[in-house]
Amino acid sequence: MKESDNRHEVSVVTDGREIERYKQEIARLEQLVVQLSEIVLRNVIKQRPGRKSGHP
Numbered sequence: 001m002k003e004s005d006n007r008h009e010v011s012v013v014t015d016g017r018e019i020e021r022y023k024q025e026i027a028r029l030e031q032l033v034v035q036l037s038e039i040v041l042r043n044v045i046k047q048r049p050g051r052k053s054g055h056p
């Protein structure tokens with residue numbers, strides 16, 4: 001095996017790890033978006049005019 005072939009294999013492994021890390025980061029960001037959306041929705045409901053106390 002040539003040194004350039006070995007470097008290519010290392011590069012592919014590194015790329016695979018980076019892709020996995022990016023997927024995990026995307027999943028984390030998606031969860032944060034969901035949480036933020038829930039907070040915003042709760043605040044919109046709380047500030048709705050004419051809302052009676054208790055459950056909506």
